[in-house]
Amino acid sequence: MRQVIIIGSGPAGYTAAIYAARANLSPLLIASSVEAGGELMKTTEVENFPGFPEGIMGPELMLNMQAQAERFGTEIILDDVESVDLTGDVKRVTLGNGDVHEALSVIYATGSAYRKLGISDEERLSGYGVSWCATCDGFFFRQKTIAVVGGGDSAMEEASFLTKFADKVYLIHRSDKLRASKIMQDRAHANPKIEFLFNKTVEHIYGDTQVTGVGLRDTVDGTETTVDLSGLFIAIGNDPRTHLVHGQVDLTADGTIAVQGRTSRTSIPGVFAAGDVLDVTYRQAVTAAASGTVAALDVEHYLASLPAEILETASA
């Protein structure tokens, strides 16, 4: 029986682990089998995490956080959570390998999953020109024409990054207003290889064995056009990853996990949430880390307030 199990290994999960471990709670952190480190593992330079004036590579930042969590006694398992049973005083977490771990509390920090366009052929051509990871796949589009779909910071960052390889990068966005921060927009605008295609939605992806083009529709006048390209990078946002707790923990209208006020407390006592899984607004490494801190402190408080009989059952 554990005091706390942390599910997730992004900035929220690792920061919660650092705090919980320093509070002598010997946390167990389930990091996932192939996504350990979370979204930042797929990024390059992180320029806005305080304390790194020259910037730091996303994967390096995450390995640092992992090392820091381990240094204070966090146990990390590289497996995926298959299911959770959170309703009782003792929480049960079942892993992909069949192991069941029990704890008095759980911090749920599973982050979010990239959104799909939801059009035909997107799945079929995924890995054959359709990609969600510019840092993984950009390399294969040297001197090619490609496109990024999206209007946020990640779309701008991916487009700028991809110009290192591609001759031409279209930035396709459904409106003419970008959600991205000013500095990222300016950078993209100043890049001669990037051309904005505003007020356009992607209706079709063409290609037999590899992407050869996309069909766009103008959201203002309805005109349909075809653009020849060999890669389509999709960066249209993320959805909170809550499928494991559906039917157990209350969610908000946005699909995030509902928490009480500025705390991390969910609708179930002993279950806390942190990071992007409860935040569709800010979604920064540093806000996720802060949120992980809140969760660890809430866990400490919760454990201290548990009645003696629960603690006895737990230690029995």
Add this chain to the structure above:
Amino acid sequence: MSQATAVTDATFESEVLGSDKTILVDFWAEWCGPCRAVSPILDQIAAEHSDKITVVKLDVDANPETAMKYQITSIPAMKVYRGGEVVKTVIGAKPKGALEAELADFLA
């Protein structure tokens, strides 16, 4: 570190295409986070099914010719070769169970 043998543009012909075994080639690169995540899982699968399948790695950065020939546009890409032909392609880092399911025909 991965236990898989590295193959190159120069050795691909003899070690993969010319092999009489079933060979899984893991197309990867140093800068690909998901590749690093899937590598130990492939090591495990290779160790558990060493009589059925041999796992080798090809660094796409250093070996662009082979990567281009097999139209790699996304990594990690795992291609299974038998008798010089690609008989299965799996793209993207997946948990062990999911990879084993995709590769079931070659592990049984």
